[in-house]
Amino acid sequence: MKNYYNPEDLKKFGNIGEFQKNLADKFFDYYGETFKEGALTAREKSLIALAVAHTIQCPYCIDAYTADTMEKGCDEQQMMEAVHVAAAIRSGATLVHSVQMMNKYKELSM
Amino acid sequence: MIKSLKARKSELADVGYEIQILSAKTPTGFESNAFATKLRESHLYPLKPVKIDTLQINVGKMCNQTCKHCHVDAGPDRKEIMTRETMQHCLDVIKGHSFTTIDLTGGAPEMNPDFRWFVEEIRKIDKKINIIVRCNLTIIVANPSYYDLPDFFKQHNIEVTSSLPHFTVMRTDSQRGEGVFEKSIKALRMLNAVGYGKDDSGLILNLVYNPSGAFLPGSQKSLQQEFKKKLKDPYHIVFNQLFCITNLPISRFLDYLLVSGNFDDYMEKLISSYNPIAAEGVMCRNTISVGWSGYLYDCDFNQMLEMKVETSDQHISKWNTETLTQREIQTNQHCFGCTSGAGSSCGGATS
Ligand code: SF4
Ligand code: SF4
Numbered sequence: 001m002k003n004y005y006n007p008e009d010l011k012k013f014g015n016i017g018e019f020q021k022n023l024a025d026k027f028f029d030y031y032g033e034t035f036k037e038g039a040l041t042a043r044e045k046s047l048i049a050l051a052v053a054h055t056i057q058c059p060y061c062i063d064a065y066t067a068d069t070m071e072k073g074c075d076e077q078q079m080m081e082a083v084h085v086a087a088a089i090r091s092g093a094t095l096v097h098s099v100q101m102m103n104k105y106k107e108l109s110m
Numbered sequence: 111m112i113k114s115l116k117a118r119k120s121e122l123a124d125v126g127y128e129i130q131i132l133s134a135k136t137p138t139g140f141e142s143n144a145f146a147t148k149l150r151e152s153h154l155y156p157l158k159p160v161k162i163d164t165l166q167i168n169v170g171k172m173c174n175q176t177c178k179h180c181h182v183d184a185g186p187d188r189k190e191i192m193t194r195e196t197m198q199h200c201l202d203v204i205k206g207h208s209f210t211t212i213d214l215t216g217g218a219p220e221m222n223p224d225f226r227w228f229v230e231e232i233r234k235i236d237k238k239i240n241i242i243v244r245c246n247l248t249i250i251v252a253n254p255s256y257y258d259l260p261d262f263f264k265q266h267n268i269e270v271t272s273s274l275p276h277f278t279v280m281r282t283d284s285q286r287g288e289g290v291f292e293k294s295i296k297a298l299r300m301l302n303a304v305g306y307g308k309d310d311s312g313l314i315l316n317l318v319y320n321p322s323g324a325f326l327p328g329s330q331k332s333l334q335q336e337f338k339k340k341l342k343d344p345y346h347i348v349f350n351q352l353f354c355i356t357n358l359p360i361s362r363f364l365d366y367l368l369v370s371g372n373f374d375d376y377m378e379k380l381i382s383s384y385n386p387i388a389a390e391g392v393m394c395r396n397t398i399s400v401g402w403s404g405y406l407y408d409c410d411f412n413q414m415l416e417m418k419v420e421t422s423d424q425h426i427s428k429w430n431t432e433t434l435t436q437r438e439i440q441t442n443q444h445c446f447g448c449t450s451g452a453g454s455s456c457g458g459a460t461s
Contacts, residue, residue: 041332043336070321070325071326071327072328072332073276073333073337075281076278076280
């Protein structure tokens with residue numbers, strides 16, 4: 001069966017350097033550095049990544065950061081709350097545009 | 111409560127079958143000798159002991175719980191427990207060898223009727239030796255005859271090491287059984303009440319975290335911080351250290367991995383996160399494990415796989431420090447559980 005997404009491909013992420021090594025190396029260095037313990041803990045960063053993964057709806061990232069947040073000791077409630085934050089921002093962003101709709105409505109109305 | 115693999119007459123209760131699974135080539139192409147190959151690359155093959163300073167004694171498979179991940183396949187139906195005669199052999203060895211640590215485990219070691227006698231006798235031999243009891247917590251509240259265990263531990267200056275896979279009810283109960291979290295909290299309060307885990311009491315209470323599922327433990331330091339915070343508020347519980355232990359793919363955890371379809375991915379994770387520094391610090395290099403019937407093993411995991419020490423004297427009654435120190439430690443794919451990431455041992459991360 002042909003699929004656009006294959007879980008096995010996640011493990012091959014590191015191979016993107018095959019086609020362009022220099023940029024891949026730079027990316028993975030940057031990626032690794034970003035997720036290190038810093039002003040934010042590695043755990044907090046992992047929860048942000050989980051939320052963003054849902055926003056961009058990347059199945060690879062959702063798998064990877066579900067496992068990662070679990071490894072970092074997050075519980076199911078914390079994980080779901082992170083996704084709700086993403087969802088709230090998404091729906092908020094949709095709804096705040098309704099002000100534009102309202103403005104336009106008023107402009108076009110008698 | 112789930113049943114032991116043995117009671118279920120599962121194929122996995124047969125160690126021959128377990129070893130067959132562990133020795134098979136993985137779908138992602140790791141050969142059966144992958145662990146030996148990795149050790150060779152790290153200049154650690156054949157794996158040899160450094161110094162034997164810890165005797166870990168498994169006093170029996172009997173337990174009041176049947177956790178889903180148990181590598182002992184312990185449970186209330188398991189009747190294999192150590193006799194006083196075998197304990198006496200252990201005492202003779204403790205007298206004649208300078209161990210720093212005696213680590214008592216099970217099942218629930220406290221369920222062995224000779225447990226208290228054994229602890230008292232070890233303490234008589236050496237006032238200073240570190241005696242660890244791997245207490246599953248719920249045993250303390252299982253029935254009134256165990257309620258005084260915290261006092262007994264305190265009286266003999268025992269270091270208590272207890273499993274609590276998570277600070278949430280759901281994650282703990284999903285691994286250890288319904289109601290376990292609540293009972294564990296009650297038991298932890300009883301331990302705290304006599305001074306365990308409190309600063310300056312000198313009574314050490316360590317907790318063990320193992321992931322409740324097919325994933326690896328994260329950083330021990332951050333998890334410890336999180337556990338301390340979450341147990342203090344709202345439960346007012348304190349403890350000393352958190353040990354992160356990786357689940358090894360044997361016995362009931364292997365059964366879980368196979369049934370849930372996670373086996374291949376889990377092995378892949380373990381193998382790909384092999385850490386040579388962790389390999390250098392594996393616990394079998396300073397520990398001998400004694401089984402309930404007195405046979406000697408490289409570790410509690412090899413014990414469950416019935417892989418006895420590779421020497422001519424394999425029984426505690428024939429203890430020989432020299433041959434044991436020179437032996438080759440027996441390994442297989444399950445060993446990747448001790449060498450992944452920050453490493454894993456009965457004392458937590460190793461690197
Ligand atoms: S993990 Fe420990 S408490 Fe759970 S069944 Fe096994 S021996 Fe008993
Ligand atoms: S499973 Fe046992 S023998 Fe293998 S590395 Fe771990 S402690 Fe050593």
